[in-house]
Amino acid sequence: MLSAGQALRDRYQLQQKLGQNAGRQTWLATDTQASPPTDVVVKLLAFNPQMQWDDLKLFQREAQVLKNLNHPRIPKYLDYFSVDGVGASLEASSADNNSDQSNVTGLPWFGLVQDYIPGDSLKQLLEQGKPFSENQVRQFAEDLLKILINLHELSPPVLHRDIKPSNLILGKKNQIYLVDFGAVQDKAKAEGATFTVVGTSGYAPPEQLWGKAVPASDLYALGATLIHLLTGIPPAELPQQRMRIKFQDKVQINPNFAHWINQLIQPAPEKRLSTARQALSSLQSGFIDHPSKFSVQESISRLSDTDSGYGCGCLALLGLIGLGGLISLFLSNAAHQAKQSETKQYVGEMNRAQQAYVLEKNAFIENAFIERTQAIALNLTDAGEYTQALTVTRSIPHDSIRSNTIQAIAPYLTTVTEYEQGIQVAKTITDYEQKAKALDAMVRRLVAIGEHKRAVQITETIQLYYGGKDKAMAAIERYKPSP
Template identity: 60%
Template structure:
């Protein structure tokens, strides 16, 4: 029975058990032969009981692969040994990486930002590019939050190569089935793993970081993880992740370098871009023909706090205006002197009140119409079927159509707060045309997709 402070091989002093399951133990230890003693990680496998021959083969394979790897963000192989203390133990010693696993950070309640998720994605892809370009390719086969360490040096490390495959997968060949449900793709459970399998696991991991929910606990549609409606991230990042987690290998990124280039450039491969179905219960009206695409967007929906703030402003400004006008009228009626400045102030207040009222009407009852024909596009704001504002552009100048975010500052008289809202943006050579404020993220992505599809972008 292994215990803390026990010394193995007259060299490694066990300090803290980090994990244990079915014949496996992971310990934080110190290498006493180094001055001063250095922390190391020791993975131990016991022969017998629940341990199977496949477990031993995987353990030996991990040791052999780690010996050959030399990457700054992969733990380095240091030693391996076996001990016979009435039970046969096999040990694997690796360098220790101070930091926290992404799983631990999730458990602690950390909310990962889009910037952090992009950094993690780039870091893991850089490691996978190195692994997959080796001859033969090295496939990790178990990428998940618990196997990614956010180091104290702010770098991301890939650990636990216990499921690694270090040989090319021949057509029809079968291997030991490994992986974690929710993160491993279907082909991996079928016994065949390819570089794109690691990309799927990375995508599922990023979904977990963005939603805070394990992929296995998220709803699925045609074996595809549904997560768009649970996050607030840019459309391009979401679409990129969706291509990572495509169930079909034909529609998924095939190589880490390909996925890395797409993330950096923002351009997906031709096989990706899964089509988004019209959201259920949407109030958006969309009609299309060969000659025209017509979209009508409902009035913006405001939160209760926003409505309260607007009503308070209207009420207070209206009250001030009414008192000013009443004072002016009484002064005239009783022949009292009333300065021109006082009259000007009253008129300014009345105009401000009228402006607030008009703003309330257009945000409550106004709607948008987007009309696109073969040559031009027209974005109109309508109130009671009358156009109050419009912008026009030329289709040939459109570079992209995408979902984006707009930061709004609002609040009451003594409280100001900001929030981001979804919008749809048409990007031309030198201008941006935005609309759809207040729609859901899924509606924005769907509409952007429909416009791009109709324009054949």
């Protein structure tokens, strides 16, 4: 039995058990032979007749892969050994998978030693009730994608296959680290082999459960992890529709960011963003803006700064010609010509069906403008310019996007003028369900600020959305703040 204070190989003195499950233990230890003595992590696998042979193969594969990795956000491989001095080496672990299992009979423990990363796992922080802001989660996504780019572009590619909050460590300098490569797959060695099903329910994509992991499988797990961080709810506990996790009603975030996450969690891998590099480019592109980075003036003028052909002096145009005229201007032939090179790049990242639609319908410019207009509204909200934000929202021609934008703005409204304007903008939506969702967001705000009578008036106009008048009144009671 292993215990604190025990020294393995007269070198690694065990300090504290960090985790344990199914014949595995993870310890914080001190490398007494290092100068000066250094904290390390020792992962141990107990070898016994009851263990699955694949467990040992996965453990050895983890050691092999880690030995060849060199990334500042992945704990560095330091050592691999067997307790009691019985031979076990990385060279032996690469032997034929069909070799006689008796070769390792009598080995009580295998050990893998790595750098120790001080910090807490994101799972621990979630369990402590720590909320994560949208900006934090977005930064985690960017950092993890940069790690995945490094792994996936190795030759052969390395797939982690078990990205989840418990395998992400938030370091002392708020840097994210990817740990636990126990499910790692060396793609070259996997070809033609019998697959071991690995991963964690809720985070692993469908194809991985069938033993056919691809780089996009790690992107799915990343998306599911981001959803957990944003909602505080494990993805396995969230509802699904057509095998896709439904989460947007559980959290208020930039609709563009939500759309990007939805691109990661598509059940079919061919419909997902296919590579980590493509996902990072999409996240950082102008189609997903960072609201906190821009002032009101910058939010509007950024259209002209970043897109030649969109015109200049957008702030003045808002007042002189109105948003309807601005839309017409942005959809002019001049704007269309100026966007050709960007269109080609954007279309190049789509699948064939999407390419055919865009090229046939010539929809790129319109869609780009709608997304940028929505970003302006959200940036104005972030800056506290709620009336202007609602004015911009009114110009969005798509009911679902206009509804989502109103829902994002509603929690920030504070005055009678603002919430009445929000109600009027919501009423311009023609699709009943989208209109009801937007008005329901306004009802929640009215209840929160004590405008109970006005909230009742609005719910009566959309009572079918709640399932009748009685259920509408019950919804209002639920929306009341807790005493």
